[in-house]
Amino acid sequence: MTTSREVQLVARPQGAPRPTDFRLTEQPLPEPQDGQLLVENLYLTVDPYMRGRMNDVKSYTPPFALNETMTGGAVGRVRVSRAEGVQAGEYVLHDQGWRTHAVLDARRARVIRPLPGVPLSAYLGVLGMPGLTAYAGLLRVAAFQPGDAVFVSGAAGAVGSAVGQIARLKGASRVVGSAGSADKVRHLTDVLGFDAAFSYRDGPVGRQLREAAPDGLDVYFDNVGGEHLEAAISSLKPGGRAAICGMISQYNSTEPPVAPRNLAQMIGKQLTLRGFLVTPHYDLYDTFVQEVGGWIQAGQLHYDETVVDGIEAAPGAFIGLLEGQNTGKMIVRLEGQA
Amino acid sequence: MTTSREVQLVARPQGAPRPTDFRLTEQPLPEPQDGQLLVENLYLTVDPYMRGRMNDVKSYTPPFALNETMTGGAVGRVRVSRAEGVQAGEYVLHDQGWRTHAVLDARRARVIRPLPGVPLSAYLGVLGMPGLTAYAGLLRVAAFQPGDAVFVSGAAGAVGSAVGQIARLKGASRVVGSAGSADKVRHLTDVLGFDAAFSYRDGPVGRQLREAAPDGLDVYFDNVGGEHLEAAISSLKPGGRAAICGMISQYNSTEPPVAPRNLAQMIGKQLTLRGFLVTPHYDLYDTFVQEVGGWIQAGQLHYDETVVDGIEAAPGAFIGLLEGQNTGKMIVRLEGQA
Numbered sequence: 001m002t003t004s005r006e007v008q009l010v011a012r013p014q015g016a017p018r019p020t021d022f023r024l025t026e027q028p029l030p031e032p033q034d035g036q037l038l039v040e041n042l043y044l045t046v047d048p049y050m051r052g053r054m055n056d057v058k059s060y061t062p063p064f065a066l067n068e069t070m071t072g073g074a075v076g077r078v079r080v081s082r083a084e085g086v087q088a089g090e091y092v093l094h095d096q097g098w099r100t101h102a103v104l105d106a107r108r109a110r111v112i113r114p115l116p117g118v119p120l121s122a123y124l125g126v127l128g129m130p131g132l133t134a135y136a137g138l139l140r141v142a143a144f145q146p147g148d149a150v151f152v153s154g155a156a157g158a159v160g161s162a163v164g165q166i167a168r169l170k171g172a173s174r175v176v177g178s179a180g181s182a183d184k185v186r187h188l189t190d191v192l193g194f195d196a197a198f199s200y201r202d203g204p205v206g207r208q209l210r211e212a213a214p215d216g217l218d219v220y221f222d223n224v225g226g227e228h229l230e231a232a233i234s235s236l237k238p239g240g241r242a243a244i245c246g247m248i249s250q251y252n253s254t255e256p257p258v259a260p261r262n263l264a265q266m267i268g269k270q271l272t273l274r275g276f277l278v279t280p281h282y283d284l285y286d287t288f289v290q291e292v293g294g295w296i297q298a299g300q301l302h303y304d305e306t307v308v309d310g311i312e313a314a315p316g317a318f319i320g321l322l323e324g325q326n327t328g329k330m331i332v333r334l335e336g337q338a
Numbered sequence: 339m340t341t342s343r344e345v346q347l348v349a350r351p352q353g354a355p356r357p358t359d360f361r362l363t364e365q366p367l368p369e370p371q372d373g374q375l376l377v378e379n380l381y382l383t384v385d386p387y388m389r390g391r392m393n394d395v396k397s398y399t400p401p402f403a404l405n406e407t408m409t410g411g412a413v414g415r416v417r418v419s420r421a422e423g424v425q426a427g428e429y430v431l432h433d434q435g436w437r438t439h440a441v442l443d444a445r446r447a448r449v450i451r452p453l454p455g456v457p458l459s460a461y462l463g464v465l466g467m468p469g470l471t472a473y474a475g476l477l478r479v480a481a482f483q484p485g486d487a488v489f490v491s492g493a494a495g496a497v498g499s500a501v502g503q504i505a506r507l508k509g510a511s512r513v514v515g516s517a518g519s520a521d522k523v524r525h526l527t528d529v530l531g532f533d534a535a536f537s538y539r540d541g542p543v544g545r546q547l548r549e550a551a552p553d554g555l556d557v558y559f560d561n562v563g564g565e566h567l568e569a570a571i572s573s574l575k576p577g578g579r580a581a582i583c584g585m586i587s588q589y590n591s592t593e594p595p596v597a598p599r600n601l602a603q604m605i606g607k608q609l610t611l612r613g614f615l616v617t618p619h620y621d622l623y624d625t626f627v628q629e630v631g632g633w634i635q636a637g638q639l640h641y642d643e644t645v646v647d648g649i650e651a652a653p654g655a656f657i658g659l660l661e662g663q664n665t666g667k668m669i670v671r672l673e674g675q676a
Contacts, residue, residue, distance in 0.1 A: 052606075225601065229601070246605065258596050258599070264588055266613025268613070273606075273612075274615075
């Protein structure tokens with residue numbers, strides 16, 4: 001191959017992104033130089049954090065440039081290696097997503113040796129960045145202890161579904177999740193083993209959470225922000241901890257949020273709220289893959305993927321992700337996959 | 339003496355408390371029983387947290403009962419002791435304030451042996467609960483490290499003035515405070531050694547804070563909440579910590595606060611917000627008295643008191659405290675003091 005089909009951002013979304021904010025282009029592929037790989041991407045990921053990068057504001061990652069190909073997680077097969085320690089035919093995890101092919105420095109790629117029974121796409125989800133986000137956020141940032149009662153919002157998503165199941169497998173006294181549809185709620189309790197779940201579309205989050213966790217919470221894992229965070233603050237017991245991972249309710253918002261209005265409860269209940277990114281927690285990666293990979297192989301931890309096919313479907317997959325059309329990890333599968 | 343003059347709460351304040359919410363009564367004093375002390379109070383304290391106890395809502399301390407004498411910190415002299423280890427004439431710190439005399443169990447009193455050059459009233463302020471709140475909140479809850487840039491709101495108050503000075507004495511790179519008048523602002527920079535200070539009445543807190551701490555903050559000690567917390571979140575650097583001690587801007591409010599609206603910044607900057615009470619930090623008390631007492635004796639740490647005289651002045655002292663009429667600790671001095 002001499003070209004790569006790639007998705008570029010051509011307009012910064014106002015509120016929810018639209019298909020016309022993106023375009024598909026064909027770009028020439030350079031020859032790999034010493035130390036570089038030519039990779040054929042097999043699976044791409046779209047993630048909520050990418051919405052922030054589409055705004056032209058200073059953030060923890062620089063904004064995507066207009067009229068350039070976006071970046072993001074991808075799993076691919078090495079077609080040409082000019083780097084020591086990486087062989088053609090091996091699988092690599094890297095950050096040159098949103099495209100069918102990539103030429104990149106080998107030090108920016110991580111070689112994957114898939115566990116038996118675990119598909120490659122899992123390394124973009126439950127065994128990748130979202131899974132590690134769940135693992136580190138629950139166990140390290142929120143300092144989960146066996147016996148804790150845990151609430152996770154956005155619980156049907158890639159991160160949330162891992163959070164709830166890791167909490168269950170680690171000995172939580174109660175695991176509660178919220179999602180955005182009755183189907184997802186049933187999935188949480190019937191398939192993922194949550195003790196209780198509710199749809200935030202069915203009524204006030206605060207009331208539903210009190211009913212789902214009448215004895216209160218020790219840990220809240222926040223993917224949503226706003227009304228969910230306010231409800232969790234009210235339900236957290238003294239000494240409670242919240243890991244603030246995302247505020248997806250606000251990503252498309254053009255007005256400042258008004259909730260939570262009850263932060264003063266943090267004082268009397270001595271609550272800790274910690275915002276976090278996964279980046280500084282990659283020291284846990286090997287432990288995480290061993291433990292969570294073992295649960296997957298043993299059939300104790302379930303993960304879902306919503307798969308769309310083809311690079312041309314990537315913008316729609318991302319838009320659908322923000323609308324909650326996925327259950328579990330949203331994956332873009334490319335032609336020619338293994 | 340056979341009676342005690344005492345202040346009772348007779349109506350729950352709606353918004354700001356009024357003099358008619360309180361009444362002065364004369365109560366008979368019981369005979370001290372085995373294990374008890376009869377104490378003549380010399381100094382009483384009024385503190386912002388008491389406002390919360392005047393509401394009939396579940397909180398970290400139970401509400402004050404209507405038509406009963408309120409409680410709070412006091413320093414008194416033992417007149418009669420029927421307890422081992424406490425002698426008549428000794429000074430004690432206890433929680434039977436808002437009254438001229440008290441009969442109480444000796445185990446609820448702490449004997450004070452005043453440091454030379456340090457007045458008894460200091461044990462209600464800079465060497466008492468407010469001082470320990472500052473010390474534990476800054477050093478333990480906010481995990482202050484030498485070189486940190488620190489912002490404290492309500493900086494002219496009993497807690498805030500100690501926070502800023504402890505930060506300075508522990509090697510802060512910059513200490514910034516906010517207060518509610520030009521006089522207080524001058525006091526912070528000219529007497530207490532703050533690097534910069536501003537009045538929140540002079541303009542938006544966010545803008546004034548950016549000008550006062552152009553390189554950003556590592557630590558925020560929050561006594562105010564609302565707009566101050568929002569401004570601090572914007573100015574905190576990655577890894578920044580906030581100790582949430584009070585939200586005095588909201589104590590008299592009858593409507594929910596709208597700020598902070600920028601909590602989503604907690605994620606990208608990996609901020610930690612921790613609400614706290616002083617109660618679980620009394621294990622630091624002896625270390626605290628030794629260190630802060632030493633600074634006071636060496637003239638390195640300044641403290642202020644606003645003193646009003648007489649039990650009948652206590653309600654007005656409390657109302658004035660919430661209006662910001664004090665500089666430093668608000669103290670009620672009783673007749674017959676040492």
